[in-house]
Amino acid sequence: MYWKEKFCLPLGYVLWFCCAVTSIIVPAQSPQPIHSGRPTPMSRQCPSLVNFPTQCRIMAQCSVWWAELVKSPQSVCTNQVESPLWRACCPAIVGGRNRIGVMSEQSLDSEILTVSSPELARISKFGQSEVGRVAGIEARLLEHKAFLMPGSTAFAYFINMKPSDEAAPLGEQGLMVTRSTQKLKEVMRLSNEAAGIATQTLSVKDTPLAGTCIPDPTCRTSKYRTIDGSCNNLKSPLMGRSNTQLGRYLAPDYDDGVWESRDKGMPNSRTVRTVLAPDHDRVQRDVTLMLMQFGQFIDHDITHVPVFQLANGSGISCCTPDNKHQSWELRHPHCFTLDILPGDAFYRQFRVECINFVRSMVAPRSDCTFGYAEQLNQVTHWHDASTIYGSTQFQSDILRERKGGRMKTFSYQNRQLLPLDWKNNDCIGFEKGLRCFLSGDSRVNQLIGLTVMQTVWHREHNRVAGELARVNPRWDDEKLFQEARRVVIAELQHITYNEYLPVLLGSRPVMEAYGLLPRTSGFFTGYNDTVNGNVFNEFSTAAYRYGHSMVSHWFELVDDNGATYDRLHVKDWFNNPHPLLKADVLDGVMRGLTISNPEASDELFVSDLTNMLFKTPESKHGGDLIAFNIWRGRDHGLPGYNAYRGLFGLRKAKTFSELNDLFTPETIDKMASLYKSPEEIDLYLAGMSEKVDSSSGILGHTFLHMVADQFARLKEADRYFYETGDQSGSFTIDQLNEIRKSSLAMIFCLNSDGIKNIQPLTFRPLSDINPRLPCSAIPTISFAPWREP
Numbered sequence: 001m002y003w004k005e006k007f008c009l010p011l012g013y014v015l016w017f018c019c020a021v022t023s024i025i026v027p028a029q030s031p032q033p034i035h036s037g038r039p040t041p042m043s044r045q046c047p048s049l050v051n052f053p054t055q056c057r058i059m060a061q062c063s064v065w066w067a068e069l070v071k072s073p074q075s076v077c078t079n080q081v082e083s084p085l086w087r088a089c090c091p092a093i094v095g096g097r098n099r100i101g102v103m104s105e106q107s108l109d110s111e112i113l114t115v116s117s118p119e120l121a122r123i124s125k126f127g128q129s130e131v132g133r134v135a136g137i138e139a140r141l142l143e144h145k146a147f148l149m150p151g152s153t154a155f156a157y158f159i160n161m162k163p164s165d166e167a168a169p170l171g172e173q174g175l176m177v178t179r180s181t182q183k184l185k186e187v188m189r190l191s192n193e194a195a196g197i198a199t200q201t202l203s204v205k206d207t208p209l210a211g212t213c214i215p216d217p218t219c220r221t222s223k224y225r226t227i228d229g230s231c232n233n234l235k236s237p238l239m240g241r242s243n244t245q246l247g248r249y250l251a252p253d254y255d256d257g258v259w260e261s262r263d264k265g266m267p268n269s270r271t272v273r274t275v276l277a278p279d280h281d282r283v284q285r286d287v288t289l290m291l292m293q294f295g296q297f298i299d300h301d302i303t304h305v306p307v308f309q310l311a312n313g314s315g316i317s318c319c320t321p322d323n324k325h326q327s328w329e330l331r332h333p334h335c336f337t338l339d340i341l342p343g344d345a346f347y348r349q350f351r352v353e354c355i356n357f358v359r360s361m362v363a364p365r366s367d368c369t370f371g372y373a374e375q376l377n378q379v380t381h382w383h384d385a386s387t388i389y390g391s392t393q394f395q396s397d398i399l400r401e402r403k404g405g406r407m408k409t410f411s412y413q414n415r416q417l418l419p420l421d422w423k424n425n426d427c428i429g430f431e432k433g434l435r436c437f438l439s440g441d442s443r444v445n446q447l448i449g450l451t452v453m454q455t456v457w458h459r460e461h462n463r464v465a466g467e468l469a470r471v472n473p474r475w476d477d478e479k480l481f482q483e484a485r486r487v488v489i490a491e492l493q494h495i496t497y498n499e500y501l502p503v504l505l506g507s508r509p510v511m512e513a514y515g516l517l518p519r520t521s522g523f524f525t526g527y528n529d530t531v532n533g534n535v536f537n538e539f540s541t542a543a544y545r546y547g548h549s550m551v552s553h554w555f556e557l558v559d560d561n562g563a564t565y566d567r568l569h570v571k572d573w574f575n576n577p578h579p580l581l582k583a584d585v586l587d588g589v590m591r592g593l594t595i596s597n598p599e600a601s602d603e604l605f606v607s608d609l610t611n612m613l614f615k616t617p618e619s620k621h622g623g624d625l626i627a628f629n630i631w632r633g634r635d636h637g638l639p640g641y642n643a644y645r646g647l648f649g650l651r652k653a654k655t656f657s658e659l660n661d662l663f664t665p666e667t668i669d670k671m672a673s674l675y676k677s678p679e680e681i682d683l684y685l686a687g688m689s690e691k692v693d694s695s696s697g698i699l700g701h702t703f704l705h706m707v708a709d710q711f712a713r714l715k716e717a718d719r720y721f722y723e724t725g726d727q728s729g730s731f732t733i734d735q736l737n738e739i740r741k742s743s744l745a746m747i748f749c750l751n752s753d754g755i756k757n758i759q760p761l762t763f764r765p766l767s768d769i770n771p772r773l774p775c776s777a778i779p780t781i782s783f784a785p786w787r788e789p
């Protein structure tokens with residue numbers, strides 16, 4: 001643990017600012033002198049901004065100063081006579097390691113358990129036999145055709161949760177260790193805490209379960225990341241690798257301490273959802289729908305926890321086709337159905353009693369010990385564009401064209417779309433001869449906005465490969481592919497840290513405190529191989545699902561004049577990306593994302609997600625994503641919201657009324673009507689219901705800090721982070737300065753079918769300082785610094 005972590009954590013949030021080491025916003029060089037002859041855009045005297053001297057920079061490099069620029073429109077310094085690029089006066093940001101103590105994981109001091117080897121072997125065999133027992137049950141289910149059928153909502157949900165071929169066997173291995181730990185608890189009569197924590201002092205290595213331990217790969221220093229994320233941290237080569245466990249801030253609170261879901265005596269999760277988060281709309285005017293869409297694209301880059309499936313790859317069916325509970329003989333042990341109570345105002349009309357829900361896969365523990373269950377992340381934890389490239393070598397190989405460093409495409413009416421997925425029949429429209437698209441992430445077809453993002457970034461790879469081939473005609477396919485991938489990951493990271501996070505986390509103060517601000521020049525020197533770069537369970541199962549609240553009822557299709565000419569209703573288009581075959585839809589959706597506003601990030605959600613999730617043409621209703629989020633939190637054993645108040649420096653509430661620092665009286669009353677004590681409150685909806693301080697973005701206190709901390713980890717622990725200097729994968733300073741010119745507006749201009757106008761900051765709505773401009777006003781990257789002699 002860092003000294004900063006040690007020091008800051010107990011002192012908590014109240015004192016967290018004490019730990020910021022340096023200020024990194026430094027006076028810029030004075031404005032450049034006026035050149036004799038032609039004036040340059042930089043020649044204009046820049047006014048200072050909040051007392052910092054400034055310089056005329058391309059707009060994207062001023063994005064973290066948005067709040068100040070809005071109040072100071074005279075800061076725009078574009079001189080269109082000289083250059084069409086849209087610019088503003090803003091300060092420089094240089095400096096590096098200045099984050100406050102990134103939250104450490106809970107230290108788990110525990111008693112040492114001693115169990116004889118033969119006893120441990122016997123218990124381990126029990127774990128193995130449990131997997132055999134499940135296989136027996138599954139054989140019976142298959143015989144009775146008790147599995148999910150295409151066309152149903154449950155099936156449409158399952159294909160978004162399906163384990164990859166590589167992940168599926170690991171779930172079984174994780175299960176053997178988990179079941180053995182439960183047996184240990186029973187045999188040794190351990191308390192819940194000892195069962196989950198003290199058992200971690202026992203290694204699996206010398207037992208029949210030794211085969212579940214994940215061996216460390218052999219690493220060599222390389223300029224390029226591995227596809228599966230291994231060997232990023234040379235001391236812990238498995239850190240961030242696909243198919244490894246999520247991290248955690250706090251030890252889980254499973255009902256048995258090991259894996260039983262945190263559910264005993266808890267209120268029904270659909271009821272919690274309908275009471276705390278009624279269907280209602282509230283639009284957020286100061287950001288664009290892009291904030292939602294980019295957020296989901298990033299989420300899919302860093303986390304995907306699959307659910308258990310049947311041995312033959314079919315989905316587990318926990319409810320009957322008419323939405324009643326499956327009979328006990330046909331009930332799979334990994335079912336965790338969402339029960340619908342008789343009074344449910346929406347589902348009652350369809351007589352729904354049961355909604356399919358299956359438990360998340362558990363991972364073999366990375367430390368190769370017994371202990372509580374951890375969930376499996378089947379994609380790389382790193383922010384490395386695995387959505388484009390895949391998270392295993394096998395996935396990557398399928399996607400590559402093996403010519404010119406390019407990725408495969410499907411050429412349709414002279415437009416390059418994602419390749420078709422010939423092995424996947426699961427998209428709506430398949431029966432009409434339409435295919436799903438294939439990409440590095442299996443959720444690519446979920447909704448059209450996401451498929452658009454995937455397509456645009458896929459095209460960006462091929463565009464970059466082409467540019468690199470132009471400056472280096474002698475490079476072979478492998479070199480072009482790896483180098484293009486490296487550039488695209490850097491562009492994506494730059495856009496995340498430079499444009500997206502400042503909007504999400506509210507411009508500078510939080511960004512600065514967590515060391516998230518991108519520099520305007522020089523390298524980042526804060527790489528730290530002692531920081532855990534894995535995605536944390538609380539982040540993926542709760543905090544980062546904030547985005548569900550921003551989803552609108554529809555994706556607007558917008559023409560080049562900014563007028564909406566059509567809408568695709570979310571509830572009608574799950575798993576159906578085929579509108580993209582129509583010529584104008586890609587651009588129409590892209591423009592819509594940059595122009596329309598999302599729903600506000602709060603405790604309100606659109607009915608497309610709360611009643612209609614994964615509705616298919618054959619069904620009249622869908623699932624409830626928000627109830628699923630709560631349920632998933634209990635499946636993963638996430639402790640209640642109150643436990644995280646302690647972690648994030650707030651006073652733990654002993655009574656409901658003590659929650660009045662962050663909740664409205666109305667929300668507190670609702671919570672008191674649902675839960676027996678503050679300890680029970682589920683993390684997800686509490687986090688979404690916290691009051692938001694608009695100066696710190698759109699998230700409440702708890703989620704703000706969880707999200708900031710996660711992105712600090714993803715930066716600081718990533719040896720290949722694009723700004724990091726002095727590492728085998730580092731860019732040259734000239735290359736890095738080119739990457740710094742990239743923006744999401746640039747990606748859209750260069751990879752659309754024909755977008756001609758866009759605002760420079762696409763997460764921000766149109767305004768005087770962020771007007772709709774021709775693409776020629778958006779800077780692009782020069783590949784000259786990549787030219788090799």
Ligand code: HEM
Nearest residue numbers: 292295296299303304305447540544545547548551628632
């Ligand atoms: C556009 C509409 C969206 C749909 C239909 C959707 C759907 C889903 C579904 C079905 C799950 C799995 C639920 C479960 O645990 O059973 C999920 C998980 C998740 N979603 Fe969304 N989502 C959407 C948008 C977003 C956005 C905008 C964000 C973030 C900004 C987001 C973040 C997440 C995260 C972090 C997870 C957990 C992923 C994992 O670890 O497996 N989602 N979403």
